[in-house]
Amino acid sequence: MTLACATLTTILNTIPHSQACPCAELKVPAGLSESEYSGKIGLAFAKTAEYRKEFDEAIASAASVISKHNGEKYLAVVSDIDETILDNRPFFEQHDEFKWDDFFAWVEQAQAPSLKKSTDLLARARKDGIAVFLITGRMEKLRKGTIRNLVRNNIAYDGLYMRPDGDKSSASEFKSGIRKQIEDMGFTVVVNIGDQFSDLEGGFAKECAKLPNKMYFIK
Numbered sequence: 161m162t163l164a165c166a167t168l169t170t171i172l173n174t175i176p177h178s179q180a181c182p183c184a185e186l187k188v189p190a191g192l193s194e195s196e197y198s199g200k201i202g203l204a205f206a207k208t209a210e211y212r213k214e215f216d217e218a219i220a221s222a223a224s225v226i227s228k229h230n231g232e233k234y235l236a237v238v239s240d241i242d243e244t245i246l247d248n249r250p251f252f253e254q255h256d257e258f259k260w261d262d263f264f265a266w267v268e269q270a271q272a273p274s275l276k277k278s279t280d281l282l283a284r285a286r287k288d289g290i291a292v293f294l295i296t297g298r299m300e301k302l303r304k305g306t307i308r309n310l311v312r313n314n315i316a317y318d319g320l321y322m323r324p325d326g327d328k329s330s331a332s333e334f335k336s337g338i339r340k341q342i343e344d345m346g347f348t349v350v351v352n353i354g355d356q357f358s359d360l361e362g363g364f365a366k367e368c369a370k371l372p373n374k375m376y377f378i379k
């Protein structure tokens with residue numbers, strides 16, 4: 161069973177860093193600010209049992225949502241990339257201070273490991289005939305490095321949508337616009353998976369699965 165956001169918040173009795181819920185109920189918890197996020201804070205959190213529990217629960221919830229739609233046609237799953245299926249913790253371990261040029265170089269190296277629970281879920285969905293669309297805030301200029309990294313980790317997908325170079329729209333505007341395009345093609349997005357609330361806001365998905373990430377906060 162998928163817990164509604166409000167229920168989950170009550171159970172955790174804290175600011176949730178992971179959620180699974182109908183997208184219409186998704187709420188960015190009040191009081192979240194970028195200052196609560198950093199590579200150091202996030203790396204420490206990612207080594208805790210709480211992080212693993214939140215991650216596993218969100219993926220289990222997404223799997224349960226997918227199974228509810230068993231046998232239906234023209235289904236899709238949408239997934240973010242960074243900290244959702246590719247793990248940039250090795251980059252943050254090496255860089256105390258975030259600089260975009262360093263991150264671009266890391267993407268070109270295509271060495272990020274996969275987050276196996278998520279990639280297994282996407283692989284199972286595709287095996288069951290569900291389309292997998294990746295929507296990332298990574299810019300188009302990073303497409304080759306991104307694809308190399310996905311291929312290296314055997315991550316298959318049906319579409320890879322990247323932010324146009326120079327695009328200044330917010331992450332939620334960009335990503336919800338692409339989900340609208342996907343639904344306009346005739347797909348029903350049954351679940352949208354991401355580590356940022358901005359991956360999930362804006363509709364065009366039945367349910368959302370929020371993975372934990374305290375390394376950074378993207379509006």
Ligand SMILES: [Mg+2]
Pocket residue numbers: 240241242243244354355356
């Ligand atoms: Mg992400």
